[in-house]
Amino acid sequence: MPQQILDSQLHIRSIDSYIDPATPRERAIITHGHADHARSGHGSVLATPDTIAIMKARYGEDCAGKFQPLDFGEALAIDDVTITFYPAGHILGSAQVLIEQAGQRVVVTGDYKRLPDRTSQEFELVKCDLLVTEATFGLPVFQHPPAERETARLLASVAGNPERAHLIGAYSLGKAQRVIGLLRDAGHDAPIYLHGAMIRLCELYQERGIALGDLGHATEASKADLAGQVVIAPPSALKDRWSRRLPDPVLAMASGWMSVKQRARQRGVELPLVISDHCDWNELLQTIAETEAETVWVTHGREDALVYYCRQQGLAAEPLNIQGFEDEGGEDAA
Amino acid sequence: MKRFAQLLELLALTPSRNRKLEALVDYFRATPDPDRGLALAVLTGALTFKNVKPALLKETVLREVDPHLFALSYDYVGDLGETIALIWPHHAKSHELPSLAELIELFNTTSKKDLPDLIASLLTSAEINERWALVKLATGGLRIGLSARLTKTALAQMGGKDVQAVEEVWHGISSPYQELFDWLEDKAEAPQVDPASRFHPLMLSNPVDEAKDLETLDPADFAAEWKWDGIRVQLVMGADGVSLFSRTGDDIGGAFPDIVESVFGRAVLDGELLVGEGFDPAPFNDLQQRLNRKTPTGPMLVKHPAFIRAYDMLFDGDEDIRALPWTERRKMLEAWFARNPQQRIDLSQIVPFADWQELAGIRKRGADENGHEGVMLKRRQSVYVPGRPKGEWYKWKRDPNIVDAVLMYAQRGHGKRSSYYSDYTFGAWLDGELVPIGKAYFGFTDEELRQLDKWIRGNTTGSFGPVREVRKQLVFEVAFDSAQKSGRHKSGVALRFPRISRIRWDKPADEAAQLDEVLALIPAT
Numbered sequence: 001m002p003q004q005i006l007d008s009q010l011h012i013r014s015i016d017s018y019i020d021p022a023t024p025r026e027r028a029i030i031t032h033g034h035a036d037h038a039r040s041g042h043g044s045v046l047a048t049p050d051t052i053a054i055m056k057a058r059y060g061e062d063c064a065g066k067f068q069p070l071d072f073g074e075a076l077a078i079d080d081v082t083i084t085f086y087p088a089g090h091i092l093g094s095a096q097v098l099i100e101q102a103g104q105r106v107v108v109t110g111d112y113k114r115l116p117d118r119t120s121q122e123f124e125l126v127k128c129d130l131l132v133t134e135a136t137f138g139l140p141v142f143q144h145p146p147a148e149r150e151t152a153r154l155l156a157s158v159a160g161n162p163e164r165a166h167l168i169g170a171y172s173l174g175k176a177q178r179v180i181g182l183l184r185d186a187g188h189d190a191p192i193y194l195h196g197a198m199i200r201l202c203e204l205y206q207e208r209g210i211a212l213g214d215l216g217h218a219t220e221a222s223k224a225d226l227a228g229q230v231v232i233a234p235p236s237a238l239k240d241r242w243s244r245r246l247p248d249p250v251l252a253m254a255s256g257w258m259s260v261k262q263r264a265r266q267r268g269v270e271l272p273l274v275i276s277d278h279c280d281w282n283e284l285l286q287t288i289a290e291t292e293a294e295t296v297w298v299t300h301g302r303e304d305a306l307v308y309y310c311r312q313q314g315l316a317a318e319p320l321n322i323q324g325f326e327d328e329g330g331e332d333a334a
Numbered sequence: 335m336k337r338f339a340q341l342l343e344l345l346a347l348t349p350s351r352n353r354k355l356e357a358l359v360d361y362f363r364a365t366p367d368p369d370r371g372l373a374l375a376v377l378t379g380a381l382t383f384k385n386v387k388p389a390l391l392k393e394t395v396l397r398e399v400d401p402h403l404f405a406l407s408y409d410y411v412g413d414l415g416e417t418i419a420l421i422w423p424h425h426a427k428s429h430e431l432p433s434l435a436e437l438i439e440l441f442n443t444t445s446k447k448d449l450p451d452l453i454a455s456l457l458t459s460a461e462i463n464e465r466w467a468l469v470k471l472a473t474g475g476l477r478i479g480l481s482a483r484l485t486k487t488a489l490a491q492m493g494g495k496d497v498q499a500v501e502e503v504w505h506g507i508s509s510p511y512q513e514l515f516d517w518l519e520d521k522a523e524a525p526q527v528d529p530a531s532r533f534h535p536l537m538l539s540n541p542v543d544e545a546k547d548l549e550t551l552d553p554a555d556f557a558a559e560w561k562w563d564g565i566r567v568q569l570v571m572g573a574d575g576v577s578l579f580s581r582t583g584d585d586i587g588g589a590f591p592d593i594v595e596s597v598f599g600r601a602v603l604d605g606e607l608l609v610g611e612g613f614d615p616a617p618f619n620d621l622q623q624r625l626n627r628k629t630p631t632g633p634m635l636v637k638h639p640a641f642i643r644a645y646d647m648l649f650d651g652d653e654d655i656r657a658l659p660w661t662e663r664r665k666m667l668e669a670w671f672a673r674n675p676q677q678r679i680d681l682s683q684i685v686p687f688a689d690w691q692e693l694a695g696i697r698k699r700g701a702d703e704n705g706h707e708g709v710m711l712k713r714r715q716s717v718y719v720p721g722r723p724k725g726e727w728y729k730w731k732r733d734p735n736i737v738d739a740v741l742m743y744a745q746r747g748h749g750k751r752s753s754y755y756s757d758y759t760f761g762a763w764l765d766g767e768l769v770p771i772g773k774a775y776f777g778f779t780d781e782e783l784r785q786l787d788k789w790i791r792g793n794t795t796g797s798f799g800p801v802r803e804v805r806k807q808l809v810f811e812v813a814f815d816s817a818q819k820s821g822r823h824k825s826g827v828a829l830r831f832p833r834i835s836r837i838r839w840d841k842p843a844d845e846a847a848q849l850d851e852v853l854a855l856i857p858a859t
Contacts, residue, residue: 140399141407141420145462259420261346261466262413270347305406
């Protein structure tokens, strides 16, 4: 039974390893570098080389006792368990974890998306018996538009407001680089100005081969220089004193939550950009069907609807209420 | 439709008043008739459809979407229109929608049986923002934070007119407002509106600041009346018939045929709409049942007959008397009433008093014995002007009642607060069990709302659809204007204007009020 390989705390019993544990553990498998998945203080960390680089950049070289890199697609046998990483398409280095034992296959998706994104390795589908899927956008109201459409809206607004800066709230790891990549692909080659909090991570992406073009420091530019330009900052800086340095900024936010206008209004966002690093509802359903899993565990978000849907399809489904993953308060990262 | 959808989105998301104005002016300038006039009607809530209603849209969506998934989504999004727009599962490749005028024509002429198919095909053809605008259009209730005043300011700006001049013609014109736009573009004279046959913006009062006002105001300059617990109305008895307007200028005559059909004479009166036998006002709850219906049922007309308690007159026949002092208007009102004795109108009586101290005593007795909300003070020399001028009219409300109640259930708010648990049901003790006595959703700060939301999420013991039941541990100090007897609530009591006055994080729940204490606050009559 696949359920015996893994328990509801994402603990792989026979090798005593936890996937994305919230508290320090002797052995941790880390799906990707976001703070609610990758924490410091584990004894040993198994992750992709990109994720290890991100963890070291954010928490320091010695944030874990030891690091064991594992490339995508390479099987690692530990006793009678085999671990393989497959790209999750969420951010650079993000992995799904395939656990095989006694002929049973379990996949823990971590966070994932299926829309194309050149700043992340492309999602690969992995067939399995038990699927542990995230459900950040697990409601049928979430139907993400193509990111290119949102980029075009952003650029139209930039062109239409040459005297104003466009301040985009985007999570520092993953979302910021994705937005920059989208702007570059749409032909926007002017410098993009960054908040200090994201400079190190953008450099890391560039060092690892993701081209992001000409990037500037927002704090070093004059107010006049920033008119008609794009500035990217963490969402928390949108309404902060930090943004006063910008000329009459159009407040934008890049997040899957931005499809809900009432959410945008609550945040004072004038230009909501529906750019998400997670699956929307239809992608979640597509993935559940394509993996051919007979059992689905749902974590991380709006579990109710997805569990209900799976059961209607005749699948065994359970919500996992794992402590530590962000609830609605942490919408910024999505 | 594309431009209109863009306008709605911009209005919903732009915090700046000036940018909203600019967008409205641009839209009205660039859009041809009749689309712009119809858009104006939509923006000001003047357009309603006979058969296109929120329930019809929901029904159309539920043909395509599982009801349970819809309910979960609605609970999350907090806005029915937006939920429908986001959840619609079918999207056409190309997006061709009719113009606003064609759409409205379709909504009005399509038979009830064919409407769901029409709505479905429109939703499929629309691009996401248009779908949102389409649903807003069809369901009314835009909730985009646009006041009627701002819209009129935009119209005035567009035509280089004074906003007061727009207000003056506003209630005599209607969709699609051709004559309004002709006037604004200087192609025609101002629309001719018979001033004695239309709504006039109301004169409003300010609350008494007991610490300051009573020392400076001379009691001899003021007349006092009871503050009636109904709704403010304006009764317009003009050449073309009788209209009954709410304080915002909505015509509510359809809900009160007993009034509209019985009154006679020519005048514009300002007064309180109440229900009750023999001019004896019943609790507000009874009036609420009439207000809840667009047209009343026969038994309701018998059980809760409506009447107007008049307190001012704006037009005597065709004569505009608003520029006369209150004393003069009052005399004319009394004389008009003597000439036209009515079955459904009486006069709000003047309450005599010598000084503020005496009036304070009258106010307290009125509250304790008759459940009066307080008294109104009107400067004898005040002329009738729209808005809330300073120093002319005052409301001096009774001191609020206070009760400590226990939070029982919480529900997510709507609109701006849709992700927070912001609607609270609280109760009092009866034989060791809590009985709900009321609901409140304001009185706390944003910061307190965040703390409450967090507490609720951490103390949920059960959930029923959108409602969370919580541990019976948190005490609210609830302020309310009065307690009224109610047969509709299990507790037997309904509170008027309940609000959270303090969150008693410190108070043990078993020290909160017993139901008896609350029932004792209901006045005897």
